[in-house]
Amino acid sequence: MDTSFRLLPEQASTFAPDVDLLFAFLMLVSGLLSLGIAGVIVWFAIKYRRNSAADRRATPSHMLLLELSWIVGPFILSMILFVWGAKLFFAQRHPVEGALEISCVGRQWMWKFQHPNGRAEINALHVPLNQPVKINMISEDVIHSLYVPAFRVKQDVLPGRYSTLWFQASKVGRYHLFCAEYCGAKHSGMIGEVHVLEPTRYQEWLSDVVTGTPQMGGGGRLFDQLRCNTCHMTGGEVSRGPSLLNVAGRRVPLQNGQQVVADDDYLRESILRPAAKIVAGYHALMPSFEGQVSEEQILQLISEIKAMSQLDAKKPEGELKKE
Amino acid sequence: MNGAVITTRKRNYLNASYTVRSWLLTHDHKRIGLLYLIGVTFFFVIGGLAAAVVRLELMTPRGDLTESETYNKLFTMHGITMTFFFLIPAIPAVLGNFLVPLMLGARDLAFPRLNLLSWYLYMLGGLMTMWAILAGGVDTGWTFYTPYSSTYSNTYVMATAVGVFVAGFSSILTGLNFIVTTHQMRCPGLTWFRLPLFIWSMYAASLIMVLATPVLAAALLLVGLERGLGIGIFDPAMGGDPLLFQHLFWFYAHPAVYIMVLPAFGVISELVACFSRRRPFGYAFIGYSSFAIAILGFLVWGHHMFVSGQSVYAGLIFSLLSFLVAIPSGIKVFNWTATLYKASISWETPMLYAFGFMGLFTMGGLTGLFLACLAIDVHVHDTYFVVAHFHYIMVGGTVMAFLGGIHFWWPKMTGRMYPESWARLSAILIFVGFNLTFFPQFILGYLGMPRRYHIYPEEFQVLNVMSSAGASILGVGYFFPLTYLVWSMFYGAVAPENPFGHTGLEWQTASPPPTDNFEQIPVVTQEAYSFGPDDALRGPSEEVISIVQAS
Numbered sequence: 019m020d021t022s023f024r025l026l027p028e029q030a031s032t033f034a035p036d037v038d039l040l041f042a043f044l045m046l047v048s049g050l051l052s053l054g055i056a057g058v059i060v061w062f063a064i065k066y067r068r069n070s071a072a073d074r075r076a077t078p079s080h081m082l083l084l085e086l087s088w089i090v091g092p093f094i095l096s097m098i099l100f101v102w103g104a105k106l107f108f109a110q111r112h113p114v115e116g117a118l119e120i121s122c123v124g125r126q127w128m129w130k131f132q133h134p135n136g137r138a139e140i141n142a143l144h145v146p147l148n149q150p151v152k153i154n155m156i157s158e159d160v161i162h163s164l165y166v167p168a169f170r171v172k173q174d175v176l177p178g179r180y181s182t183l184w185f186q187a188s189k190v191g192r193y194h195l196f197c198a199e200y201c202g203a204k205h206s207g208m209i210g211e212v213h214v215l216e217p218t219r220y221q222e223w224l225s226d227v228v229t230g231t232p233q234m235g236g237g238g239r240l241f242d243q244l245r246c247n248t249c250h251m252t253g254g255e256v257s258r259g260p261s262l263l264n265v266a267g268r269r270v271p272l273q274n275g276q277q278v279v280a281d282d283d284y285l286r287e288s289i290l291r292p293a294a295k296i297v298a299g300y301h302a303l304m305p306s307f308e309g310q311v312s313e314e315q316i317l318q319l320i321s322e323i324k325a326m327s328q329l330d331a332k333k334p335e336g337e338l339k340k341e
Numbered sequence: 342m343n344g345a346v347i348t349t350r351k352r353n354y355l356n357a358s359y360t361v362r363s364w365l366l367t368h369d370h371k372r373i374g375l376l377y378l379i380g381v382t383f384f385f386v387i388g389g390l391a392a393a394v395v396r397l398e399l400m401t402p403r404g405d406l407t408e409s410e411t412y413n414k415l416f417t418m419h420g421i422t423m424t425f426f427f428l429i430p431a432i433p434a435v436l437g438n439f440l441v442p443l444m445l446g447a448r449d450l451a452f453p454r455l456n457l458l459s460w461y462l463y464m465l466g467g468l469m470t471m472w473a474i475l476a477g478g479v480d481t482g483w484t485f486y487t488p489y490s491s492t493y494s495n496t497y498v499m500a501t502a503v504g505v506f507v508a509g510f511s512s513i514l515t516g517l518n519f520i521v522t523t524h525q526m527r528c529p530g531l532t533w534f535r536l537p538l539f540i541w542s543m544y545a546a547s548l549i550m551v552l553a554t555p556v557l558a559a560a561l562l563l564v565g566l567e568r569g570l571g572i573g574i575f576d577p578a579m580g581g582d583p584l585l586f587q588h589l590f591w592f593y594a595h596p597a598v599y600i601m602v603l604p605a606f607g608v609i610s611e612l613v614a615c616f617s618r619r620r621p622f623g624y625a626f627i628g629y630s631s632f633a634i635a636i637l638g639f640l641v642w643g644h645h646m647f648v649s650g651q652s653v654y655a656g657l658i659f660s661l662l663s664f665l666v667a668i669p670s671g672i673k674v675f676n677w678t679a680t681l682y683k684a685s686i687s688w689e690t691p692m693l694y695a696f697g698f699m700g701l702f703t704m705g706g707l708t709g710l711f712l713a714c715l716a717i718d719v720h721v722h723d724t725y726f727v728v729a730h731f732h733y734i735m736v737g738g739t740v741m742a743f744l745g746g747i748h749f750w751w752p753k754m755t756g757r758m759y760p761e762s763w764a765r766l767s768a769i770l771i772f773v774g775f776n777l778t779f780f781p782q783f784i785l786g787y788l789g790m791p792r793r794y795h796i797y798p799e800e801f802q803v804l805n806v807m808s809s810a811g812a813s814i815l816g817v818g819y820f821f822p823l824t825y826l827v828w829s830m831f832y833g834a835v836a837p838e839n840p841f842g843h844t845g846l847e848w849q850t851a852s853p854p855p856t857d858n859f860e861q862i863p864v865v866t867q868e869a870y871s872f873g874p875d876d877a878l879r880g881p882s883e884e885v886i887s888i889v890q891a892s
């Protein structure tokens with residue numbers, strides 16, 4: 019990691035140059051404005067100091083045009099800044115399709131990441147260069163915030179609700195990863211490193227389980243281990259629970275006539291509090307898994323359910339991405 | 342040398358009686374103002390000491406001075422005492438209490454007993470919080486974010502929250518008192534547009550105190566319910582919503598920024614007018630902008646939550662509104678600057694503070710634009726950039742204005758002049774020390790150093806050392822006024838009625854004023870800033886010059 023003294027942070031994601039450009043523009047504008055105001059104040063303060071011989075006739079008490087100008091001027095300027103900042107923000111908040119999905123669980127005081135093939139790591143995050151990465155995050159306790167200054171991204175990690183963050187690394191190297199939301203005694207120790215690797219090196223790293231942390235779940239699908247498949251048959255047969263093959267991301271009709279989009283939060287709720295929303299045509303048979311599965315396992319289950327959908331969608335081509 | 346003068350003095354609110362009882366049970370707004378001054382100074386020293394240890398700890402990247410737990414308690418203590426027990430009451434409760442009736446030509450506030458009660462509530466709240474700190478401390482940060490504060494922290498959260506809760510009522514009552522007084526107690530002829538701008542801004546700030554503080558009380562109460570009774574409100578493990586607290590908290594805490602800053606605007610408007618001998622340029626615009634700020638200020642709380650998980654669209658709207666609220670603040674700075682045009686400016690201590698304020702507040706305000714700008718905020722949110730920004734507003738703004746105001750009205754409050762050269766020296770020290778402390782923090786923040794970090798990566802050390810060095814200068818700068826002002830109360834030159842040649846009503850009575858303020862209730866025929874043509878050429882009053890030369 020580059021630990022030399024510097025005045026601007028490294029640019030290591032595709033967002034960084036855009037954010038820095040906007041920052042530079044703001045610096046320019048506010049620098050000019052504050053120097054201008056300070057200059058005028060000093061100039062007046064000296065020129066019109068008491069007992070100076072300056073001409074003081076016809077002092078205006080107000081000038082409507084001038085006053086309107088310093089309302090309209092700042093207004094236009096701030097609208098430019100608003101639109102510019104909002105456009106970038108919009109991009110930061112909307113992950114591109116097909117991003118590599120990594121799940122992240124924050125807890126007092128460590129970061130746990132898990133890659134699609136199950137490889138997990140603590141307080142370190144390996145990502146491939148030039149490839150969009152989306153991180154699905156949840157906290158086990160208080161609010162944390164995942165922050166990678168070199169990428170110019172940050173997102174709070176909440177308990178009980180997923181949040182996401184995405185970026186595309188643009189420079190190989192090691193970068194700081196901080197928890198930015200105060201979370202208790204060792205808040206400043208909740209840090210780690212992001213390693214940006216060449217895609218081939220990343221693949222090597224992924225498959226190198228020997229030196230890495232052992233895989234979560236320890237082989238086999240969690241979905242099968244927890245016996246979800248007794249009610250949710252994966253072969254398409256009629257069963258006690260609805261088929262989960264196509265559920266992720268779709269609209270689900272509920273018993274009460276409403277519909278919900280089966281996003282990550284809905285899937286999580288279905289596992290922890292199945293009775294909260296009953297799928298139309300089914301009974302409230304599913305037991306709650308609250309207290310029996312950890313946040314990591316829930317994330318794992320969700321990614322398995324998503325993979326089932328992909329599996330199903332891709333079946334005709336016979337292309338299996340996972341396992 | 343000056344001791345003999347006392348005997349020749351007329352009866353005033355200070356020498357009316359000397360018993361402790363006469364102070365602790367006083368209904369006189371001026372005495373209550375001084376009681377508040379003692380209170381806020383005490384809490385300022387406590388908060389300042391906590392900051393000193395924090396800055397000392399941050400000299401090195403390692404945690405070698407304190408444990409992490411202690412460090413967290415220290416910055417929490419700094420934040421809580423400084424915001425709730427210093428910044429919020431500083432200008433309204435000290436200067437506002439002292440000046441509002443005087444500026445209105447009234448004999449007291451509308452509810453003198455309520456005013457005394459406010460002080461007791463404030464002190465009670467403050468002392469409860471101090472007790473919590475002594476008993477073991479709190480480590481939630483002044484923002485009390487849930488579920489950390491409501492379920493996870495095992496420090497004295499309840500006691501502190503009760504302290505802040507109680508002190509909140511003092512704020513509500515003070516605001517109420519000022520609003521009623523401004524409506525009901527103006528002396529004959531004092532129409533709204535003849536009011537000093539200080540009154541306009543105090544009125545706007547009072548509205549916020551009355552309307553926003555109850556929301557803080559509610560939020561803290563809910564934290565207490567969850568913590569004490571296990572009722573799930575914020576903790577998702579109990580079915581609560583952690584973001585709800587942030588909405589409630591910032592719905593109070595953003596407007597609270599204006600409780601701190603609007604009164605400061607009022608002080609600066611008075612100082613600039615007096616020391617440039619001009620009616621503030623665009624009087625009406627300055628007055629209205631206070632109200633624009635007070636109202637818009639209620640609609641921007643979500644700018645503290647751009648990365649919290651609130652919806653993208655909420656983020657967009659809050660960003661837009663935050664840009665809009667910057668405009669009325671800009672108006673003020675432009676108007677003060679324009680007031681200097683063709684003015685007759687003297688560089689006495691209060692004016693130095695006003696100059697300092699204009700510079701620092703401008704920087705604070707402009708860096709606020711960075712934070713309102715969504716994509717930039719994502720990067721700098723919860724970093725030292727934010728820390729620097731709000732210190733430019735609160736310390737560079739509010740504290741500079743408070744000190745400027747204290748110096749300006751000191752002769753009126755105590756009947757004594759402070760030593761001018763010491764005062765100028767400390768004003769300059771404070772300005773220099775302040776910039777050295779907080780400017781490096783902008784760079785630290787953009788580099789990515791998160792706030793509330795006890796231990797930090799070593800590449801941030803140089804800037805942190807600069808900041809700590811600046812803080813020591815700042816500390817010395819604050820120490821001077823603390824000593825020479827106390828000294829001047831006993832040994833300072835006796836002040837004339839109107840040492841700075843201002844036109845406000847408060848200067849048309851004795852220094853210090855009699856207990857009921859005016860021999861006769863004044864009748865106003867002009868607006869507050871009617872400087873005559875010869876005022877512009879007049880220096881400090883003859884008496885002051887002779888006093889200064891004699892001492």
Ligand SMILES: [Cu+2]
Nearest residue numbers: 162197201208
């Ligand atoms: Cu954390």
Ligand SMILES: [Cu+2]
Nearest residue numbers: 595642644645
């Ligand atoms: Cu705010």
